[in-house]
Amino acid sequence: MTSSPAQLFAIDSLLTDDDRDIATTVRKLVDDRLRPDIAEWYESGSIPARELAQEFGRLGLLGMHLTGYDCAGASATAYGLACLELEACDSGLRSLVSVQGSLAMFAIWRYGSEGHKEQWLPDMAAGQAIGCFGLTEPDFGSDPAGMRTRATLDGTDWILNGTKMWITNGSVADVAVVWAQTDDGIRGFVVPTTTPGFSAPAIKNKLSLRASITSELVLDGVRLPADAMLPEAKGLSAPLSCLNEARFGIVFGALGAARDCLQTTLDYTASRQIFGRPLAAYQLSQAKLANMTLELGKGMLLALHLGRLKDAGTLRPEQVSLGKLNNVRESLSIARECRTLLGAAGITGEYPLMRHANNLESVLTYEGTSEVHQLVIGRALTGESAFR
Structure with missing residues (x-):
């Protein structure tokens, strides 16, 4: 009998029925519509952005954690899980949804005039406007x-x-x-x-x-x-609050890339024969798989905890920094380690490992570099700002 990383941590027991339904719906979209084409889009360096935006809009994914103006009004945790499922396909697809909903739409929703909101948000929620x-x-x-x-x-x-x-x-x-x-x-x-x-x-x-x-x-x-002009936005705190919204989605999203890498590697090592045995049967392989599962599960527990805090209205920016710093850093480490278990096969486009690893190199530095988040956490711990 084998268990998945999520089963070992009993992650499903921590989700509400709505959480599970949204995650399942997005995963089906990924499997049916996105995964068959993602390697080609990555290779060509192009995506059908308008077509995808409209599909995401029909599913209610754009600005899904916002209320009113045809937005879905889902929980923050459900939004995070949607980001995870999208990034399990590719970080670029999660970025499309994240920038649309957590940056552009959130800025208008939070700081815009009623005219701005009525003019733009319904069309953006539907994917008719990007x-x-x-x-x-x-x-x-x-x-x-x-x-x-x-x-x-x-x-x-x-x-x-x-x-x-x-x-x-x-x-x-x-x-x-x-x-x-x-x-x-x-x-x-x-x-x-x-x-x-x-x-x-x-x-x-x-x-x-x-x-x-x-x-x-x-x-x-x-x-x-x-x-x-956005009438309610004055000073740097306004755009930084938008970035915090996007960072929250990354806390979950990066784990999707890690999960996809780890599941791919579990499947590969179970079938790859070396010295007459499956690669998964060797101690060094199992040690790597166990360590990666541990970090993925810990990252999921952290993400879900932060999601509950956000839904309760008590999440602080430095806590988002904890999640972004840990989960992206560990997800990138998982992608790299998985590549080693696939050997030469791991560098080909036939498997998603190098694509995820390359993407996570960008995720590591956008919406705040690791160093910036370390300093945010350090300031919270010491009361001293080390930015200058």
Whole structure:
């Protein structure tokens, strides 16, 4: 009799019926619609983003943890489990959903005017409109407060000039939430991508997150009406709160990639014969499998705990940093270790291990590098900020 890692930790006993139903529904979508094509999308460096967004929208996955405006109003834990199932296929697919719902939609939902919400959120929830989130700049990633993008008043209009970098969904987006310096501090703006002066050239030649659209945003004299500003967002705390939403999804999502790697490796080692026995029958193989199962299970328990805290409204940013730091770091380690058990087969596109490992290299550094999260945790522990 064999047990899966989830069975060893009795993870299913910790889920509600709604949690299980959502996870099962998303896993079916992944198996039926996404998994058959993901290797080809990764190899070609392109995905049918609009088609996928509409499929995700029909399933209620876009902004699913938000309420109103045709959003599903699911629990944070259910949203996390959906991210896990998507990333079990590919980190790029989870990124599409995460950036849409936790960055672009959340920014409008939390900080936008009623007009912004009514104009954009229903279409974004349905996948009829795609959003992106413009915070990171070429010289300002971990230090977004230094951004050079600037919005200046011209009469009652705003004029935006600057460049954003590493923007998921940028070149297919219908709307961009752009953060800029103003005389009144950092403010957010809702920018329809058809506005003159806005362009979003795609970034090519990526070796990671190839099944994801990554772009530069160029704002060259983009003129916006006064009401384009997000009225409730003032200062850096607003975009950072959006990042915290996205990081929460990653806490779960990265474990999906790890689970897929580990299950692939369990299946492979059970059938691969070496010296007349299955590879899984050797002590060194079992030691690796046991260690990886332990880290995956611990990561799941941490993710579910953080999900319950978020649903209770008590989750703190530094706790999200704990989850992001641990779960991405351990998931990347699992992907690498699984590759060793498959030997040369592990580097081919026939198996998902190198694809997951390459993707997780990006996940390790976006939405806050490991070093940034270590400093967030360190500040919480000591009361001292070591960022400068």
